Amino acid sequence: LVKPMMPEGGMFILLDVTATGLGGEEFAWELLREEKVAVMPGTSFGDQAAGFLRISLTVPEDVLATAMERVAALASRLAAKG
Numbered sequence: 001l002v003k004p005m006m007p008e009g010g011m012f013i014l015l016d017v018t019a020t021g022l023g024g025e026e027f028a029w030e031l032l033r034e035e036k037v038a039v040m041p042g043t044s045f046g047d048q049a050a051g052f053l054r055i056s057l058t059v060p061e062d063v064l065a066t067a068m069e070r071v072a073a074l075a076s077r078l079a080a081k082g
Contacts, residue, residue: 001079002071002072003016004016012057013057014042014049014052024052025041025050027053030074031071034074035073035074040055055067
């Protein structure tokens with residue numbers, strides 16, 4: 001449902017959330033409210049990234065794994081509302 005854009009280098013990935021029906025900013029706020037995960041909406045880096053989230057890879061692997069499980073949970077709930 002959500003699709004990562006793997007970086008060629010660096011410590012961030014972009015995650016396409018357009019299939020959830022929300023823009024990146026809306027999804028980021030819902031993710032913070034419902035799942036307690038903080039990410040940057042793509043629009044923070046320009047309008048061309050409106051349907052994306054920017055996710056930092058600088059946290060410990062277990063923290064990142066938990067955060068991604070929470071992203072997937074929110075995306076699944078949004079898809080079910082459809």
